Amino acid sequence: MSIEQFDQYVTGMFANETVQPPAGAEDALFQRMNKMRKRKRQIQAMGAAVVICVGVLIGAHVAGDSQNGAAISTDGSRAIVPSTAIMATDEIEPVPQHENLSQPTSAAAESDLTVASDPPPAGNDFSNQDEVNLEEKRSPLHQIDALPATTAAYDSGERSLQAPEEETWVLPAVVKVKD
Amino acid sequence: MNSEDVDLIERCKKGHAQAERELYRRYSPMMFGVAIRYSNSRHDAEDIAQDAWVKVFRYLKSFSENNSFEGWLRRIVVNTAITHYRRQKKHTHHLDIDEVYATPQDLEAFTESDYNKEEIEKAINALPNGYATVFKLYVIEGFKHKEIAETLEIDVNTSKSQLSRARKALQVTLLNMARIAKKKG
Structure with a gap:
């Protein structure tokens, strides 16, 4: 038997050889x-x-x-607040500004509305009436500017101005009488 | 590969549990047969076959339908068995046995009708592990010398020489078995 024959003989014996695995092997x-x-x-x-x-x-x-360096406003835009300003507000007592500002602001809004509803001036000439209209347009800002300042800085300044009225200052004085 | 197998493999690739069980039932006898051939005990063969199946399902997505599925499965089992024994350091592929030569008279006297499958199997298992592994890979599994060299991490020439020696050793073993049987008879 040659080598090839021997190989074929063995190959044929083991070809398609199968052995059933144990029962529990699958599970x-x-x-x-x-x-x-x-x-x-x-x-x-x-x-x-x-x-x-x-x-x-x-x-x-x-x-x-981002919150350390920027504050988010109501309309979604970010306003950068300097860190010094944040420190300053910490030292100042909160003052209810909304009550003071609410009335003039609404008035300003009303005046704004009235100005906007006015018909545009006819012609190109700039008359006195136009000046009056301009004044009216500016007025809300002026009213805001004219409001009493209610910031803490202002309060503290007022207190310092009022202080001398309450205290009595005694200055040392030497009076010399000439003969 | 038939269309039924292709469909089954596709369903397995999609993760169908029932298809996986069907694939297992279809090919597990062949896989277990190969595992037993390369293991020292039935218990080892069970471990090898299970590890091989885990690899089959893990790498099934990489299998191409153009190749032989059965051949792919056989290779996985063989590689798993070799890795298993290499890990346990029970298996050595470098041989240290005395040279065995079959005389021309022995080869002439050797006829296929003299031996059955059990005797051949016994003779193969009596070979040193390295000879037996190379012989089984080449003759039974149909591996090429290059593939054997890669699988066993040996040189191609080593694979060739070990196969030649394995053949001769096997024939001598079989003749000796026949002589002993005759004496007993």
Whole structure:
């Protein structure tokens, strides 16, 4: 028998050889597979949670940084507030400004509305009536300017001006009488 | 590969649990047969076959339908068995046995009708592990020397020389078995 014949003889013997696996092997395999897949899903979920947490932390950090240097106004735009101003407001007692400002502001708004509803002046000549209209247009601002200042700085200044009236100042004086 | 297998594999790739069980039932006898061939015990073969199946389902998405599915499965089992024994350091592929030469008279006397499958199997298992592995990979599984060299991490020439020695050793073993049987008879 040649080598090739021997090889073919052995190959033919073992070709399509099958052995039935033990009964519990199938269930054992699929239980193991399920455990592995479950663990994989858990790891993926944990990974996603970590990514979300990191994202939230970074977002909070960025938001914190922006709040230190900028205040967000009601219309969504950001107004930069100098840090010195923030420090100053901390020292000043809060003053209810809205009550004082509400009345003139509404009046100003009304006057604004009246001005806007006025018909435009005819012609190109700039008459006295136009000057009056301009004055009326300016008036809301003037009214605001004319309001009594109610800031803490003003209050403190007023208190310093009023202080001398309450105290009695005694100055040392030497009176010399000439003969 | 028939269309039924292609459909089954596609369903497995999509993660259908029932298809996976069907695939297992269809190919597990072949897989277990290969695992037993490369293991020292039935218990080891069970471990090897299970590990091989886990790999099959893990890497099934990378399998291309243009290739032989059965060949792919065989390779996975063989590689798993080799890795298993390499890890346990029970298996050595470098041989240290005495040279065995079959005489021309022995080869002439060797006829296929003298031996059945069990005797051949016994003779193969009596070979040193390295000889037996190369012989089984080449003759039974149909691996090329290059593939054997890659699988066992040996040189191609080493694979060729070990196969040649394995053949001779196997024939001598079989003749000795026949002589002993004759004496007993």
